[in-house]
Amino acid sequence: DAMVIQNPRYQVTQFGKPVTLSCSQTLNHNVMYWYQQKSSQAPKLLFHYYDKDFNNEADTPDNFQSRRPNTSFCFLDIRSPGLGDAAMYLCATSNIAGGYEQYFGPGTRLTVT
């Protein structure tokens, strides 16, 4: 089945220690998104790639970076995680920018100790 895969599902990192979350898709969608979701809050868009074009949200901290080496993979790098970065990180894909449904991965739960 075509799907969006996120690894790992659970990640524990230490305060200040860089961490990378990964997302892959078999849907061949040209747009990939990273969202941060904290408890009882709406998913917050961090950035998205439209093909290789990177689009950063204005309020996304510089501490968050992303890489998309090819259509299938997208990575979220947190350079120096703080306690406030503990959250669920959701990867999503869609077929065109802003195009209707987004298909979500299961998320990676990040804990910062």
Next chain:
Amino acid sequence: DQQVKQNSPSLSVQEGRISILNCDYTNSMFDYFLWYKKYPAEGPTFLISISSIKDKNEDGRFTVFLNKSAKHLSLHIVPSQPGDSAVYFCAAIFGNQFYFGTGTSLTVIP
């Protein structure tokens, strides 16, 4: 600033009855609306959508109503089933931006 609001964090409904989940928005430029369903430990999954040029869209037990003048969106589930218990997010699109609500946790009581 939260442009899409779900003011009820939770809702409980008896099995077989109607579930009505509500969503309000502030931006009249939104041109497409979606509902997502999320189970614990899973990502949101698309449920149903509606274009701003329509006022109703139906898919099986799920119907979405759009009242543009009131900037209000609702999802009706009839009849409700225990498997419908999940968190429901509404989302709105303007341009290439998705705006999500904070979610409503639905519990369907057998």
